[in-house]
Amino acid sequence: MSCSIAYSLDFREQVFKVKQKEQLTFQELSDWFGIPIRTLFRWQQRIEPKTNRIKPSTKIDMEVLRKDIQNYPDRYQYERAKIFGVSQSAIFYALQRLNISYKKNAISS
DSSP, X not given: OOXXXXXXXHHHHHHHHHHHHHTXXXXXXXXXXXXXXXXXXXXXXXXXXXXXXXXXXXXXXXXXHHHHHHHOTTOOHHHHHHHHTSOHHHHHHHHHHTTOOOOOOSSOO
């Protein structure tokens, strides 16, 4: 079972200071801190933690989606997903990128 834990930059730097001071191998360092050895090798390549994932939409044309929302504002996400040939979650994230959210009132007017 894998668990994703984000370690701070100062902790990562401290780990490598200990490695240098104690002349430890990566295996010994892994045992010492309880961090997978693959993680240590990855930190050696790039010590700064990734803060967020910036990736543009690849399957959904955002302008076409924007026009679809203007023309049919009452469509559900799963209906848009069927039209665009993607998953409902892809539509959800595309709407987030467009800063569009529709809150439904609990009490009907």
